[in-house]
Amino acid sequence: MKAVFVEAAEQISIKDIEVPVLKEDEVLIKVAVAGICGSDIHTYKGLHPFRKPPVVIGHEVAGEVVQIGESVTNFKVGDRVTVEPQIGTGESEGIMTGNVNYSDERLAPGMGDWLGTMAEFFVSPEAQAVKLPDSVSYDQGVLVEPLAVGVHAAYKADIKSTDRVAILGAGPIGLLTLIAVKAKGVTDIVVTDVLDYSLDVAKEMGASNVINIKDNANWIQEAKLTLDKGSFDKVFITAGVPGIINDSLNLLRKGGRVVTVAMFHGQQSVDIEQLQQNEKEIVGCMTYNRPDTEEALEIIAKGELDVEKVISHKLPYQQADKGFTIVNKKQDNSVKVLVSFE
Template structure:
């Protein structure tokens, strides 16, 4: 089968590999479409903490079940599915309490023997597979995983009806986090970025305010002006750039909460007085839980995500290198780039 490899930093190739052998509790999926995620770009640049080249890349997919293991009971060939791309040990405290994302032995595609999803076929443990609702096409199905990231961040932040929320970064994860915040009842949604086209998509997806911070040194003051001079209840960080944690605290009201979604490289510094004296909070955010996945599926099925404003490119496997390049360089107005494998 064809598979997309990040062979080395900034080198993407397509190779022929064997179709994965199926275990008794596994499901074999014919991949219809796979997405390029921001964390895949970290692998592409050689910066990911645990997914290292050479590797079959990808962890977002939607497709059709073509074979099931001997002990599988919940799926059959022909089912349309997506996958939660993480699996825990199953016995630790975290796994037993539904927090697989905390498991010290958590597995994920592209680590060890588990292939990434950007291939013609993908094998996954039965407990990680989810059926797509009737009427949900594969392109919306592939958004379940990144949308679950946004759902998890919104739930960590405790966003509720009437909240004023700032989302820093208008890449696909930031835009999907914004959509999740809107679904949770936030009524003021300000999105920042350095690309006007990304902010245009944010507006199409429901942002009440947008701000290009590229040429605005005092952008935190401008952000507050845009919402009438007030402060935000919650801030979601979806861009791991230097100084952004301290900037987020300047946007936040007393007792407010910052949630970090982005993957950071290097240290972040902030003024501790802005945190402690005003009882603000900074929370980390790591992937999602099973509950987040179910919520993401339900919200997508209900139309809470404008995929037309988010999906910008549909490529063949042989064009994957181009896809990684344009996402990394933010070229050609790229946001969510998909790789299609089967018609």
């Protein structure tokens, strides 16, 4: 089968490799489409904490089951599926609490012998596969996993419909967090970014206001002025840039909550006086759990919020190198780029 490899930093290749042999509790998926995620870009740049080149890249996927292991009972050949691409292993806090994302030893595609999703075929344990309703297309199905990130962030924020929300970063995760928040009934949502075209997509997807913060020293005050009064109840950080923690605290009302969704590299400073004296909160957020995946699929299946607006490009797998380049360099008004194997 053909598979897309990150060979080394910023080096993509397509290789012929053997189709993985199924274990008894696994399903073989003929991949229709895979997504390029921000964390894949971290791998592409050699910065990911545990997914290191050379590796078959990708963890977002939708496709058709073409073979099942001997002990599989919940799936049959022909089922259309996506995958929740994480497994909690070992005796760990994740196992004890039921939160897979807390697991001390967490397995994901591109780790160990679990190959990534950017290949003609992908193997998933039965427990990680999720059936897609007939009404959900493969292009929508591949967005279930990144939308689950936004759903989990909304859960960690304890979102209420009356909340005033700021989302700092209009990349795919920021935009899908916007969808997750809107699904909770929130109407006051300000999205910030440095790219006008990303902010245009945020507006199309339902942001009440957007602000380009590039060379804008007054953007925090500008954001607050979009509200009838006061500051934001909840702030989501979906871009891990320097200084963004304190920026988010400055946006927040007393007693409000910041949720950190983005991947960060290096240290961030925190204005502890602002945090303590105003009883503000900073909450960590890591991937998702099965209820988040189920809620993400439900949001998509309802069809009331157009998640597909986040998709800017769909390229054949032979052009995966181009896809990674345009996402990494933010070329050609790229937002979410899909890689097709159909």
